[in-house]
Amino acid sequence: LAKTTQPVSMDSYEGQEVNITCSHNNIATNDYITWYQQFPSQGPRFIIQGYKTKVTNEVASLFIPADRKSSTLSLPRVSLSDTAVYYCLVQNAGKSTFGDGTTLTVKP
Amino acid sequence: EAGVVQSPRYKIIEKKQPVAFWCNPISGHNTLYWYLQNLGQGPELLIRYENEEAVDDSQLPKDRFSAERLKGVDSTLKIQPAELGDSAVYLCASSLYGEGSNEQFFGPGTRLTVL
Numbered sequence: 001l002a003k004t005t006q007p008v009s010m011d012s013y014e015g016q017e018v019n020i021t022c023s024h025n026n027i028a029t030n031d032y033i034t035w036y037q038q039f040p041s042q043g044p045r046f047i048i049q050g051y052k053t054k055v056t057n058e059v060a061s062l063f064i065p066a067d068r069k070s071s072t073l074s075l076p077r078v079s080l081s082d083t084a085v086y087y088c089l090v091q092n093a094g095k096s097t098f099g100d101g102t103t104l105t106v107k108p
Numbered sequence: 109e110a111g112v113v114q115s116p117r118y119k120i121i122e123k124k125q126p127v128a129f130w131c132n133p134i135s136g137h138n139t140l141y142w143y144l145q146n147l148g149q150g151p152e153l154l155i156r157y158e159n160e161e162a163v164d165d166s167q168l169p170k171d172r173f174s175a176e177r178l179k180g181v182d183s184t185l186k187i188q189p190a191e192l193g194d195s196a197v198y199l200c201a202s203s204l205y206g207e208g209s210n211e212q213f214f215g216p217g218t219r220l221t222v223l
Contacts, residue, residue, distance in 0.1 A: 034211075043112075043199050043214025044151065087150055091210060095164070098143075098150035 002026040002090045009103045018075045020102050022088030025069050033071045036087045078106045112215035114200050120221045126188035129218045133202030140177055142185050143199040151199055195222045
């Protein structure tokens with residue numbers, strides 16, 4: 001599976017839109033891109049998954065360009081409770097590999 | 109619907125002692141994962157089951173770690189003997205196997221401290 005690279009940390013303020021970009025240069029044709037969120041003392045929680053173009057759900061959007069070598073998780077109008085670690089994964093059926101994630105800190 | 113259940117939530121043992129973790133996945137999920145997570149790092153896969161079969165155990169230190177998934181439901185991960193470096197959070201996750209989309213549902217984890 002392709003290795004993913006994402007920023008170690010990001011800061012934002014309440015009410016702002018946050019975009020976290022992940023690179024996955026060696027993504028394969030059958031791979032999906034998945035994002036998870038993890039709070040302290042909890043297991044990761046699924047946020048969103050996509051294959052190409054744009055996917056939107058009630059909490060986030062995922063933008064994937066045509067070459068699929070990167071993806072961007074967009075969190076609209078973040079709040080303090082969005083402070084967490086965000087992981088980008090390349091996933092194929094049951095196979096996936098977590099990186100070290102991006103620690104997002106939302107400030108008042 | 110109940111989520112993934114893990115027990116115990118916390119465990120403190122002396123080095124060289126054995127320890128076991130238990131996981132009950134979401135009903136109907138045929139894929140079960142055990143991960144190890146060190147502080148400040150992402151989860152690292154130890155073993156993945158599809159039903160009763162361990163389909164990926166390449167990262168499991170087999171000299172001291174063992175796992176089983178009887179009847180394709182509950183699973184137990186064991187360490188014997190534990191070492192200081194095994195202190196970490198052990199996460200269990202389950203999913204419904206399918207092409208591409210495999211949303212993993214995680215339990216709260218077991219925090220192991222080896223003294």
